[in-house]
Amino acid sequence: MTQPTPATPHRPGSDRPFYLALGILSGTYVLLLLATLGADAFYTSPGHLWRALQSPEIRYAIRLSLLTCTLSTLLSLWVAVPIGYLMTHLQFRGKALLDALLDVPIVLPPLVIGISLLILFQAPPLRALERVFPITYAVPSIVLAQFMVACAFAVRTMRVTFEQLSPRPEQVALTLGCNRSEAFWRVVLPSAKRGILTAATLAWARALGEFGPILVFSGATRMKTEVLPTTVFLELSVGNLEAAVAVSLLMVAAAVAVLLLIRSQGITPSTQRSL
Amino acid sequence: MIEIENITLQVGTFRLADVSCRIPRGSHTALMGRTGAGKTTILEAVCGLRTVQSGRIRINGRDVTHEPPGARGVGFVPQDGALFGHLTVRQHLGFALDVRRWPAPRIAERVDELASWLRLAHLLDRLPLGLSGGEAQRVALGRALSFHPQVLCLDEPLSALDDDTRAEICDVLADIRQRTGVTLLHITHNRREAARLADNVLQLRDGRIESTPVPEA
Numbered sequence: 001m002t003q004p005t006p007a008t009p010h011r012p013g014s015d016r017p018f019y020l021a022l023g024i025l026s027g028t029y030v031l032l033l034l035a036t037l038g039a040d041a042f043y044t045s046p047g048h049l050w051r052a053l054q055s056p057e058i059r060y061a062i063r064l065s066l067l068t069c070t071l072s073t074l075l076s077l078w079v080a081v082p083i084g085y086l087m088t089h090l091q092f093r094g095k096a097l098l099d100a101l102l103d104v105p106i107v108l109p110p111l112v113i114g115i116s117l118l119i120l121f122q123a124p125p126l127r128a129l130e131r132v133f134p135i136t137y138a139v140p141s142i143v144l145a146q147f148m149v150a151c152a153f154a155v156r157t158m159r160v161t162f163e164q165l166s167p168r169p170e171q172v173a174l175t176l177g178c179n180r181s182e183a184f185w186r187v188v189l190p191s192a193k194r195g196i197l198t199a200a201t202l203a204w205a206r207a208l209g210e211f212g213p214i215l216v217f218s219g220a221t222r223m224k225t226e227v228l229p230t231t232v233f234l235e236l237s238v239g240n241l242e243a244a245v246a247v248s249l250l251m252v253a254a255a256v257a258v259l260l261l262i263r264s265q266g267i268t269p270s271t272q273r274s275l
Numbered sequence: 276m277i278e279i280e281n282i283t284l285q286v287g288t289f290r291l292a293d294v295s296c297r298i299p300r301g302s303h304t305a306l307m308g309r310t311g312a313g314k315t316t317i318l319e320a321v322c323g324l325r326t327v328q329s330g331r332i333r334i335n336g337r338d339v340t341h342e343p344p345g346a347r348g349v350g351f352v353p354q355d356g357a358l359f360g361h362l363t364v365r366q367h368l369g370f371a372l373d374v375r376r377w378p379a380p381r382i383a384e385r386v387d388e389l390a391s392w393l394r395l396a397h398l399l400d401r402l403p404l405g406l407s408g409g410e411a412q413r414v415a416l417g418r419a420l421s422f423h424p425q426v427l428c429l430d431e432p433l434s435a436l437d438d439d440t441r442a443e444i445c446d447v448l449a450d451i452r453q454r455t456g457v458t459l460l461h462i463t464h465n466r467r468e469a470a471r472l473a474d475n476v477l478q479l480r481d482g483r484i485e486s487t488p489v490p491e492a
Contacts, residue, residue: 168357171324176371177345177422186370190361 040252044245052246057222058231062250065227068139069207072146076154076203077196084158085184105152113148114216117141121217141218142225146207153206154199161195162188198262205258208251276300277321277426277458279484282330284316291316293330296477296484300335303452303459305469307487308479314462317479318428321460322351335425345374350419350427350457354434356411358403358418364390365399367414371422389417392454393447409440413447420451427451429461433468445471466490 052058087099105113120126121136135141169191173183189196211229218225220234228251235244277298284291291313298304308314319325321332323344331340339347358367366373368386377385390396393413403411412432419427429448433441449472452459463469469476470490478487 166355166357168353168355169359171319171322171344172351172353172357172418173359173370174324174344175322175347175349175351176418177374179343179345182374186374187359191359193361 037252040245040249044242044249048242048246049249052243052250055243057226058243058247060223061226061228061231061247064139064142064225065208068142068146068227069204071143072150072207073154073200073204075143075147076151076207077200079151080154080158080199080203081189081192081196083155084162085188087159088162102152102155105149106156110149110210110212111216114145114213117145117148117213117217136217137219137221137225139218139225142214142227145213145217146210148213149210150203150207154203157195157199157202158192161192161199164195165191201258201262205255208254276333276335277460278331278333279317279321280331280333282317282320282332283328284313284320284325285328286316286325289313289316291482294482294484295330296486298458298460298477299475300458301452301456302475303448303461303473304475304477305473306460306462306477306479306484307464307466307469310464312479313482314479315430317484318351318430318460318462321426322349322428323347324351348422348425350422350424352412352415352419352427352429352432354431356403356415356432358406358411358414360403363400363402364395364406364414367403367418368395368399368421370418375422385421389421392450393417407440408436409443412436412440412444416444416447416451420455420457423455424457426458426460429459431462431464434464441468448472 083102087095087102118136121130126135130136133140135144165188169187170183173187174180178186209229210227211233214225214227214230215233220226220230222234226234228247231247232244232251235241235247279294279296279298281293281295282291283293289311294317306314306317316325320327321334323339323342323346327340331338333339334347334349344351359370362370365386368389369382372382372385386399387396390399393416395410395413395417398406398410398414403414406414415432432448433444436444445468448459448461451457459472461473467490473489476487476489478485
């Protein structure tokens with residue numbers, strides 16, 4: 001047998017089987033995704049959608065969903081921008097612990113968040129507050145339940161955003177005569193614009209889909225605390241599958257719109273890698 | 276004159292202890308040394324961007340060790356220019372003056388003066404995106420000079436430029452010194468650059484700053 005000499009040209013095997021195997025594995029999941037969306041779309045008809053949109057309960061749920069999601073998004077940004085900035089700029093004892101705590105709402109089962117909120121509002125000071133300003137089983141409880149989870153996602157996004165910004169422009173602003181606050185408003189915040197928009201859209205989408213905590217903390221009363229996921233649940237529980245699917249499709253459309261908005265901002269999955 | 280007296284700096288695990296040097300007023304001083312020797316850290320300490328653990332920094336006789344960056348009268352041009360992506364060239368040149376609440380007509384006057392000097396007049400309404408390397412560095416220099424600083428700190432401002440642009444910015448730097456009399460502290464790796472521009476060369480080696488002769492061109 002002749003040994004290959006160094007001059008023998010080496011031909012690596014074909015890459016095709018490798019890509020084929022990966023393609024089949026990836027394709028299964030993509031197919032499943034497409035099939036579920038397709039099933040939704042084929043199950044319903046324009047007539048179902050139209051009828052669903054005519055129902056006063058569903059119209060109320062759409063309005064309430066839009067209102068509460070927007071409020072909880074604004075609240076989330078209000079909190080996430082300062083947290084993201086401080087966590088990026090400050091080094092302190094217990095930072096790792098705080099970092100883990102900020103992720104708790106992301107990993108906690110949604111029902112547990114609802115129950116925790118319910119128990120919290122049994123505390124005497126908050127019960128006193130509720131006598132003046134009802135929260136539990138009222139609209140504010142929906143905003144609070146959505147905020148708990150949506151905010152955690154906004155915080156993650158803002159942390160990634162501030163971590164990815166070069167510190168140099170802010171430092172230059174400081175040498176040009178700014179104090180920290182002026183540098184923040186004049187330089188840091190405008191450069192974080194895209195991140196803020198991503199945080200807002202993600203928070204909004206999370207809030208729109210929130211169900212478990214709302215069911216526990218706000219109840220599912222028609223024309224009062226009914227948001228779109230509640231509608232799906234209520235319609236399903238009385239066997240009205242057509243209406244449930246029609247409302248689900250509305251939420252799919254909203255989710256796709258959010259994804260398109262994020263993509264149009266040039267934000268790729270890699271910029272959200274720690275989400 | 277910049278006087279650095281026995282300063283100690285710590286950045287993570289990197290530590291510079293007991294560093295001293297004097298940089299004459301109005302000089303163009305090149306600070307040279309290996310990568311990772313701590314040149315940028317020293318520059319940042321002069322700008323006020325690094326907390327000094329001990330020792331003093333004086334600028335023209337005034338102790339600035341504990342002053343915030345904005346009160347030191349030090350212009351800073353980092354390696355990549357660090358322009359503000361959302362501001363036009365005009366807003367860059369007027370930034371420090373706006374922070375100082377100068378009246379608008381005076382800001383406009385100063386911006387025009389800088390723009391014609393640094394040949395930026397045709398770019399005033401452009402955003403940084405799309406400026407060439409040389410243009411961006413001229414904007415960064417104009418922004419740092421706008422408020423008449425006593426000291427100009429440059430962190431390898433020429434390293435990312437091609438040869439022609441490098442020669443052009445070298446001319447600008449020589450011109451700046453002649454016109455303003457500002458004290459220039461300039462980090463560079465390039466001996467030719469130091470020979471061309473500097474009248475004082477400092478070498479940071481093993482945590483010590485030594486004065487060395489200006490290299491031959």
